[in-house]
Amino acid sequence: xxxxxxxxxxDGEVISGEDKLDENVKSIGAGDxxxxxxxxxxxxxxxxxxxxxxxxxxxGIVTExxxxxxxxxxxxxxxxxxxxxQNNFLLIKTKYYMFSTCGRLYKAGFKGIDEE
Amino acid sequence: MKNKKNLKKYADIFAHIKASDLMxxxxxxxxxxxxxxxxxxxxRIKKISGIPIVDKKDKLIGIISLEDIIxxxxxxxxxxxxxxxxxxxxxxxxxxxxxxxxxxxxxILKLRRFPVVDKNNIIQGIISRVDVLNGILEKFSLIYSxxxxxxxxxxQEISLITGEKLLINEAEFHFAIDNAxxxxxxxxxxxxxxxxxxxxxxxxxIRRIGIATYEAETNVVIHSKSxxxxxxxxxxxxxxxxxxxKGIGIExxxxxxxxxxxxxxDYVKEFGFGAGMGIQNMKRFTDKLVIISEKKKGTQVEMVxxxxx
Numbered sequence: 001x002x003x004x005x006x007x008x009x010x011d012g013e014v015i016s017g018e019d020k021l022d023e024n025v026k027s028i029g030a031g032d033x034x035x036x037x038x039x040x041x042x043x044x045x046x047x048x049x050x051x052x053x054x055x056x057x058x059x060g061i062v063t064e065x066x067x068x069x070x071x072x073x074x075x076x077x078x079x080x081x082x083x084x085x086q087n088n089f090l091l092i093k094t095k096y097y098m099f100s101t102c103g104r105l106y107k108a109g110f111k112g113i114d115e116e
Numbered sequence: 117m118k119n120k121k122n123l124k125k126y127a128d129i130f131a132h133i134k135a136s137d138l139m140x141x142x143x144x145x146x147x148x149x150x151x152x153x154x155x156x157x158x159x160r161i162k163k164i165s166g167i168p169i170v171d172k173k174d175k176l177i178g179i180i181s182l183e184d185i186i187x188x189x190x191x192x193x194x195x196x197x198x199x200x201x202x203x204x205x206x207x208x209x210x211x212x213x214x215x216x217x218x219x220x221x222x223x224i225l226k227l228r229r230f231p232v233v234d235k236n237n238i239i240q241g242i243i244s245r246v247d248v249l250n251g252i253l254e255k256f257s258l259i260y261s262x263x264x265x266x267x268x269x270x271x272q273e274i275s276l277i278t279g280e281k282l283l284i285n286e287a288e289f290h291f292a293i294d295n296a297x298x299x300x301x302x303x304x305x306x307x308x309x310x311x312x313x314x315x316x317x318x319x320x321x322i323r324r325i326g327i328a329t330y331e332a333e334t335n336v337v338i339h340s341k342s343x344x345x346x347x348x349x350x351x352x353x354x355x356x357x358x359x360x361x362k363g364i365g366i367e368x369x370x371x372x373x374x375x376x377x378x379x380x381x382d383y384v385k386e387f388g389f390g391a392g393m394g395i396q397n398m399k400r401f402t403d404k405l406v407i408i409s410e411k412k413k414g415t416q417v418e419m420v421x422x423x424x425x
Contacts, residue, residue, distance in 0.1 A: 033389075034387075034388040035393035036391055036393065038327045053388065055298075056388065058302040059302070062305055062330050063327060064319075
């Protein structure tokens with residue numbers, strides 16, 4: 001399934017990396033701790049997180065994931081947005097909380113890293 | 117004798133390591149007909165302190181140590197054949213002896229080295245305390261010590277794993293971690309990845325290096341209370357990353373190794389750090405990892421990634 005479908009399901013707002021909307025989402029993971037994401041992130045994966053600090057984007061870049069969804073309608077600091085734009089990193093924002101975000105995507109057929 | 121205590125502690129963990137894994141194989145030997153003066157020269161040239169004496173079939177029949185040389189000098193025996201002075205009652209290690217046996221021998225007999233022989237008493241190698249420690253390091257994914265003897269190690273530009281020289285000014289990549297701001301943590305890791313991409317390193321290796329370096333760099337920023345350095349050395353078959361600081365050191369590595377244990381502040385946790393998984397992640401993504409830390413002296417992380425697999 002593609003990024004643009006994920007955006008639609010989450011009523012998402014694409015903040016950076018618009019050219020990646022047609023890319024395939026291999027799997028999805030969720031977490032707020034950087035080390036946790038560093039441990040399980042894989043290339044081609046989308047990460048859902050409530051962590052809107054620049055560290056989330058840096059973690060995403062280092063692990064070469066496809067992109068990051070910031071949940072709960074969190075205010076995303078300007079520094080985070082700038083870092084994402086500079087690196088053409090896919091950054092999406094959704095108003096849904098973690099449980100609903102996961103539920104919506106799972107129902108639509110997206111799979112977790114452990115089910116890939 | 118802290119060193120001995122450490123050896124004992126590791127011996128149990130690495131009981132499956134055998135003498136053949138640890139010994140130096142190209143052992144220098146002499147025959148009983150050689151003169152003591154030749155033994156002395158050999159020790160000087162090869163910088164060794166003991167020489168096994170073998171017959172024509174490489175069967176071990178004696179050993180000459182520095183003490184024997186001193187005795188020969190005292191009694192004017194330097195021009196006499198070795199057999200007049202050598203110790204014939206040689207204590208050996210069998211090639212199949214395991215680390216526990218070997219460490220016990222070092223412990224009880226207070227000798228510096230043991231010749232290693234097979235069941236027919238044919239010399240196979242020689243084993244010293246340093247060989248034992250190096251052997252453990254080789255098998256180890258991680259070692260920790262705040263032994264005072266490590267003072268010099270922490271400031272030396274020598275690989276903790278292989279002993280080769282790693283001069284700071286010969287590093288292919290150098291990033292100074294001089295920002296105490298948590299927001300900047302990971303900048304060096306990201307730049308290192310960009311640098312390695314230009315060097316056409318395999319992408320999955322770059323990813324692993326980035327993640328492990330990110331964790332090490334974050335530790336410097338969060339925990340060390342000092343500045344630090346990231347250095348990258350590209351060798352023929354491997355990439356060596358060093359992340360060093362001169363900060364407060366790791367208080368208790370056994371705790372630090374525990375998944376979930378953290379000393380991170382609430383402020384740092386707000387940024388998604390302090391999961392207590394940093395060292396676990398470094399272990400997970402490196403081929404070899406050594407961390408040496410001493411309280412108030414700093415921490416040195418050395419990570420090896422093989423590129424020839």
